[in-house]
Amino acid sequence: MTRINQILKWYRIFFGVRTRILVWYVVLMSISALVSLLAIRHLLLMRLEQRIEKSLEQEIAEFRLFTSHPTLRDQDGGRTHQEHQIGQRFESDIDSIFDKFINSNIPDHEEFLLTLLNGKIHSSSPTVLPSYLRQDSDLIKYLAKLTKPEKNQVKTPDDTIIYRAEPIIQGQTHGVFVVAQSKLTEQQEVNKVVFAIIKVTVAIVIVSSVIAWFVAGKVLARLHLLTETARSITESDLTRSIPVKGSDEITELTITFNEMLQRLQAAFASQRDFINDASHELRTPITIIRGNLELLGDDPQERQETIELVTDELDRMSRFVDDMLLLVKAEQPNFLNLETVEITSLTEELYAKAKALAVRDWRLESVAACRIVADRQRLTQAIINLAQNATQYTQEGDMIALGSALIKDKVHLWVRDTGEGISLSDQKRIFQRFARSSSSRRRSEGAGLGLSIVRAIAESHGGTVELSSYPLLGSTFTLIIPIEPHNSNL
Secondary structure, three states, X not given: OHHHHHHHHHHHHHHOHHHHHHHHHXXXXXXXXXXXXXXXXXXXXXXXXXXXXXXXXXXXXXXXHHHHOOOOOOEXXXXXXXXXXXXXXXXXXXXXXXXXXXHOOOOOOOEEEEEXXXXXXXXXXXXXXXXXXXXXXXXXXXXXXXXXXXXXXXXXXXXXXXXXXXXXXXXXXXXXXXXXXXXXXXXXXXXHHHHHHHHHHHHHHHHHHHHHXXXXXXXXXXXXXXXXXXXXXXXXXXXXXXXXXXXXXXXXXXXXXXXXXXXXXXXXXXXXXXXXHHHXXXXXXXXXXXXXXXXXXXXXXXXXXXXXXXXXXXXXXXXXXXXXXXXXXXXXXXXOOOEEEEHHHHHHHHHHHHOOOOOOEEEEOOOOOOEEEEOHHHHHHHHHHHHHHHHHOOOOOOEEEEEEEEEOOEEEEEEEEOXXXXXXXXXXXXXXXXXXXXXXXXXXXXXXXXXXXXXXXXXXXXXXXXXXXXXXXXXXXXXXXXXXXXXXXX
């Protein structure tokens, strides 16, 4: 058993809700971080390329301005470093233009300015050029032949070069101004930034995962308490409840669980009382039957009397068992056989049947003219039970009245008598199983299940049963049944 518990413990550690929550949290954080990193890197590379293109375009624009105006301007805070008189013609030699422009401009980091004259490199800044910009490279050979401005980028095995080329032709002289920039160093800087973000993100994921582990444990602690409480509950002890804290979904589950325990406690208490009462009710007739059979003699008359007494007790036991089965069936969905019932004919039929129960002053007070959807036999059983109960607590000559009325979409069926009435303390428990009036001068022939059956029939129709009674003034039992049934058992 200990080994099984250890296995279950390790299983909960690796596959429990807390672990699954943490795993999903880490997965979501990792995916979010990866997507964010890719987006950041892409954005940085885009901005890098835009900045390089802007820098190259600026160099080309300055070169065009330099070759198209008679003055050479290099502004720094609004001041001119070198200026010739307006109208003075600039030297027309291309090599002189290239030399003066290259000498007057300082390239940015990883930017290269070079001029090509008749297929050869004329000048450059800086003077040391990478291999892909040397005289024997394919790129230089290609650029030297350009006759139109061009912007493009070239991928090398180790780098990506973005360039702008501006050809200038005078007669037989063919020159090309080229500004190029390498993306390698800038990309390495971007990668360093991204790598730093990755390290920070990993640290954040680790720290947040640890925090999430403890937070999940704290949140799930109440669920563990719920589990332990459920394990500790037995059929004989349903009194435990879980303390309610907070206002979240787990709190709602805790409240629901406590309410369920209360309902189970009430159900088990009712079941226990029912079994105890049933045992008590059955024990008496069994004792009477056994005692009489043990004392059974040879006298024929005594035998006849004993048989009649035993038969009567057996009939009472049979009726008791039938009543208990009826109460059990009342909780089943198929307890009722619904049909359209004419209340006028039902009331008159109930009155006719009730008059045969005993010699009383029977009266039919009123009859409703309507129809309802109900079980005719169950309603008949309930009213006859009430009428039979009224005969047991009245005497010959007392009045018992039946009637029906339609009040606010509900049919009222009642039995009223002028008997001894029911005390207020008894009225609170009279519909419970095996309950009898404590002030009754006579004992009911049944086991105290009649009114419980009446209430079960009324509730199965979605209705109720009401009692109005005063000691020595009689009682009125009223079934209130809706015209359209809405009970969940239907």
